[in-house]
Amino acid sequence: MSLRLHWFLPLHGDGKELAKRSDGSGSPGARREPDLAYLTEVALAAERFGFAGMLTPFGLFCEDPWVMTAALAMLTRRINFLVALRPGLASPVLVAQAAATLQRVSGGRLEFNIVTGGDADEQRRYGDPVPYAQRYERTGEFLDVFHRAWSGERFDFHGAHYDITGGMLARPHTQRPRIYLGGSSDAARAIAARHGDVLLNWGEPPAATARFVAAAREAAQAQGRALETGVRFHVIARDTPAEAWAVARRLLETMDPARIRQAQQRFRASDSEGQRRMAALHGGRTDELEVYPNVWAGYGLVRPGVGTALVGSHEDVADRIEEYHGLGVDHLILSAQPHLEEAHAFGEGVLPLLRKRGVV
Numbered sequence: 001m002s003l004r005l006h007w008f009l010p011l012h013g014d015g016k017e018l019a020k021r022s023d024g025s026g027s028p029g030a031r032r033e034p035d036l037a038y039l040t041e042v043a044l045a046a047e048r049f050g051f052a053g054m055l056t057p058f059g060l061f062c063e064d065p066w067v068m069t070a071a072l073a074m075l076t077r078r079i080n081f082l083v084a085l086r087p088g089l090a091s092p093v094l095v096a097q098a099a100a101t102l103q104r105v106s107g108g109r110l111e112f113n114i115v116t117g118g119d120a121d122e123q124r125r126y127g128d129p130v131p132y133a134q135r136y137e138r139t140g141e142f143l144d145v146f147h148r149a150w151s152g153e154r155f156d157f158h159g160a161h162y163d164i165t166g167g168m169l170a171r172p173h174t175q176r177p178r179i180y181l182g183g184s185s186d187a188a189r190a191i192a193a194r195h196g197d198v199l200l201n202w203g204e205p206p207a208a209t210a211r212f213v214a215a216a217r218e219a220a221q222a223q224g225r226a227l228e229t230g231v232r233f234h235v236i237a238r239d240t241p242a243e244a245w246a247v248a249r250r251l252l253e254t255m256d257p258a259r260i261r262q263a264q265q266r267f268r269a270s271d272s273e274g275q276r277r278m279a280a281l282h283g284g285r286t287d288e289l290e291v292y293p294n295v296w297a298g299y300g301l302v303r304p305g306v307g308t309a310l311v312g313s314h315e316d317v318a319d320r321i322e323e324y325h326g327l328g329v330d331h332l333i334l335s336a337q338p339h340l341e342e343a344h345a346f347g348e349g350v351l352p353l354l355r356k357r358g359v360v
Contacts, residue, residue: 003325003360004230005351006053006082007046007343008335009072010034011062014042016337017254018302032338034063036071042339043072046079049347050360053080053111055232055333060122066098073106082111082180082333087142088128088135092162096149096169103173111178113200114139116188119304120271130161132271136187137161143179143195150176180230180331184212184274193219193227198331202274203233203308204281205292206327213328230331231324234299234309235342237317237350244311251337252286252298260284260301267304278307294320306335314349321350322359 014032032038046054056065069081085095102110117123117135130138138161145162148155152172157164181192182200192199199216201209213229220227238244267279281297282289289298291308294316300307310317321332336342354360 001330002358003321003329003354004052004331005050005360006055006331006333007042007051008333008339009039009042009054009056009068009081010335010339011039011057011065011068012059014038014338014340018251018299018337036068038340039068040072040075042343043076043079045340045343045347047076049343049351051079053082055082055113055335056084058084058086058115060125066102069110070102070105073102073109080109080111081106082113084113084115086115086117086126086128087139088130088161089126092142092145093149093164093167093169096146096172099177100150100169100171100173103175103177108173108175111180114143114179114181114196116181116183116191117271134161136185136191139181140191140195143191147195182274184277189216189219192216193223193225196227198228198230200230200232200331200333202278202306203231203295203310204277205295206323209324209329210327217328228330229328230333231329232306232333234306235317235334235336235346236296236309236311237314237346239313239349241313241316244313244316248296248298248309248311252289252301255286255302260286263302263304267300275304278305281307314353317346317350318353318357318359321354322357325359
């Protein structure tokens with residue numbers, strides 16, 4: 001299958017820098033609030049260049065993804081919205097009801113990115129005390145209930161986390177949202193193999209990605225199912241390699257060493273296997289960040305989540321994307337700083353090359 005490309009919707013705001021210094025100094029340039037006007041510009045740019053979807057994040061510092069998705073669905077025509085969803089913060093039957101409504105409103109353009117658990121402190125701030133060891137069990141139950149509700153049939157479900165009698169979805173939509181599930185652990189892979197359509201991983205060097213793809217396929221085959229795979233990267237693409245790496249160096253120069261140390265201490269202690277693997281790519285060092293040709297781990301010095309970026313000329317970035325697609329990667333989710341200008345840089349520089357090569 002052709003590679004499906006997705007862009008990122010910056011619901012937490014946008015700018016040219018990754019983080020302010022720990023003393024509060026440093027200017028992110030023209031910092032952009034995530035208002036509807038700016039997010040519309042980003043969504044329309046992604047749609048114009050032919051991205052299949054937009055990852056729509058969830059978190060304490062984000063605007064609500066459901067509300068923004070509903071608004072942007074009225075202002076776009078083709079692009080899908082991959083809404084991040086945290087099991088445990090809402091009933092799976094209620095989520096199915098809202099999803100069916102949004103499918104009708106958007107013309108079937110809703111997809112789900114199931115995020116089993118984020119930062120433990122953030123989970124507690126949302127009033128979710130379930131420990132990490134139980135979150136995947138809960139995610140499995142959540143998706144089981146969601147699928148049963150979507151069938152339109154009345155059902156009972158009695159599990160460890162959900163107890164439902166006479167559950168139903170009165171008006172299911174004919175098109176169920178595709179389920180993307182992120183995670184690097186065995187537990188994440190097992191849940192995706194049983195209930196998901198796509199298993200996502202943060203961008204790692206190709207050897208690790210090849211192992212991820214093979215393990216996902218094996219787990220799905222054991223369940224008698226097929227499972228697509230996807231990876232998540234930032235991207236810096238320019239006309240020449242020198243221009244692209246100059247942008248990466250400028251991003252690095254804005255990072256405060258104290259902020260790096262604080263972030264790395266937190267990442268190494270994270271419950272998330274994926275977060276620990278991102279931190280292990282560089283070990284907090286700032287002098288050996290190109291962990292594979294055109295794969296730069298600098299974002300992971302201060303940013304949680306995906307810490308790697310594809311950096312290089314348009315041809316370099318197209319080469320790396322083609323390499324990852326050749327490993328069996330079906331989906332690529334990209335983000336950048338800032339998202340509007342970088343959507344144009346990628347859409348005008350890299351996408352024509354990928355189309356010419358038959359990758360997308």
